[in-house]
Amino acid sequence: MAANTMAAALAASLPAPQAAPAPATPSYEAIPASMAKVIDTEGEIPIKNIQLDGLVVSKIIKHGRDMASASSSVPAYGLLLGLDLDGTLEVSNCFAMPNSSDEDERTGKAAARYQSAMLRSLKEVQSDDSIVGFYQSTTLGAFFSQTLVDSLAAQRDRLRRGGVVVVHARGNAAFRAFRLTPSFIDAYKRKKFNTQSLIQHRLTFSSILEEVPLVIRTNALMNALIGTFTEATQEPYEDPAGSVIPTLAVPQSSLPPSFSGLDLEPPSYISSNLERIGEGLDDYKTEENNVSYLLRQITRERARADAYVQKRREENAARISAGLAPLPEEDVSRLFKIPAEPSRLDSMLLLGQLDSHAKTLENLASSQLVKTFASRV
Template sequence: MTTRGQSRRIPETESRIDYVQTDGLAVMKMVKHCHEESTSNMEVAQGALLGLVVNNRLEITNCFPFPKNDETMDEEEYQLAMMRRLRRVNVDHFHVGWYQSADVGNFLSHPLLESQFHYQTSIEESVVVIYDTAKSARGFLTLKAYRLTPQAIQMYKEGEFTPDALRTLKIGYESLFVEVPIVIKNSNLTNIMMSELEEMIPEEEGTKYLDLGTATVLENQLRCLMDRVDELNQEAIKFNRHQHLVIRQQQDKNRLMQKRAQENAARAAKDEAPLPDDDINKLLRPLPVPPRLNPMIVAGQINTYSQHISQFCSQSLAKLYITQSLQNAKESKSTN
């Protein structure tokens, strides 16, 4: 996987996908699968996305879930069998990516990066669609599509996650993924049915605009943010400890080199051969640099939580001010 002997030049290829268009049927399948997994055993739901590429648009027309951990069933054989069956019934069977559920917006992880790297290197136009179950359960449909940036692909190809390598590639948590706009397309019959269903909704059920249902989601995000900050603090402590060890080792090496220089000067005065410095280098070998990929991922998670909390806080504060005004008006009217 590594290409250390090659140049670190990042390919200047831009994404050919401007936006993702998904059918309502595929969205409903993803929603159903993700909520079933989250309510039954709290596991992450994953599945394959099927469709085709039309000009600069990636169309997702169908999907199917990946099998659970089952030793009797091979995942690759299962996917091939599913695509063969879909092809027989004249359904789009081209693999264009995969989807995954996320709880409280927490989706950035090592497995996701590695999986999307393998998908995107084998299928150039592939995307990963993230569905947030917790946020959607409170009435906010959260469906986002992501692709790896050229810097992230180059980083995984080289397999070096040291600070110097990441600094050379100019990559950080904000440049790991690029979000691709996603739109949902329904057929005319589906739109007609949705219009009829909207008329069947009771009037009082569709006017709860001031519902403060975001409180539980906000609380969970704050708890997750605190955990990620603690984890990032531990990573910073490890890196600072490594720097202190490097400085101490360099001081010990300088001290030994000075001592060896004095010994060689004394031996030169006696017309003796100088002692080599190889034993000092063998004694004080370079300390391995801790990888910086995990801290970068944790920093990306903190950034995601911060954005979500900022969004929820602005919405909740606006609702609180509106309800306060209504409550004051109601109290003043009752007193009069």
């Protein structure tokens, strides 16, 4: 009784509850009629190609060059910002993510805080702050890794377009864009990469990623800068006697000449590529041995389970013929711990790395052979 009185007193001392104000109707900026058919607000138009701005290209090249000069084995990694318009993913800006020797740092709290701070700063200056994918540099053409697959799969769930990766080969201006295939996404969601799943989804190392056409767009200022570098200037010719002859002008370019293409010595990265291929073969052999060992264990346990079931059936048949009640059926999975079939994803990724190294070695060796035979002619 006293408790009810105290509760009533407390309720009376509290202010009377007020009705919650009705939420204001959100107002959206109307899309101009000229852009209504271009901007895909519902995300129904599939991405057909990717357009990189010249600023993005220069930033990625600089980041990859800085990582290579630091003798770091960690690839350059950053986020791409832009907008998808009428099936074209326009990448207008990018920024680098913190470098770390630990690949798991990309999903850590430090990287998340840095990413949030960068996006907040870009929004304050009214720059593009919509993440559409990420870029990654590669050495000797190999970019297949578990981290890359996990990053693309994570962006597949968070981004409307699923996210893409732009791969930049260090040492040149080669850019390629990729995204996960629908069959691999289905297998990844099921977390099944056994033999039956690979056959069902028709998965190989070459069907994990699909390439997206990529174009590079430069603005007028960058075109003018490149034209200034490549345009030859006429310099007066000066003979050994010291007299200047203005009529004889020698064209000179603003860029210094490069004679690396005339070097007949085999470059060091060919041997590095061969070493990578050897290491990749060793890793693949080790992975295959582990898978074979697990498959032998599965076969052994299944054979024991089948023998147990067959023995129980024979005992029940004998008991029934003798007029006795059969023994109850037991759950074989509780008596025998049959391990699940191992995943083949690591093997596929290693095969993808070996294929990339082999193609890079083919290109390097073919160009070196051409120079060698040309020097003998």
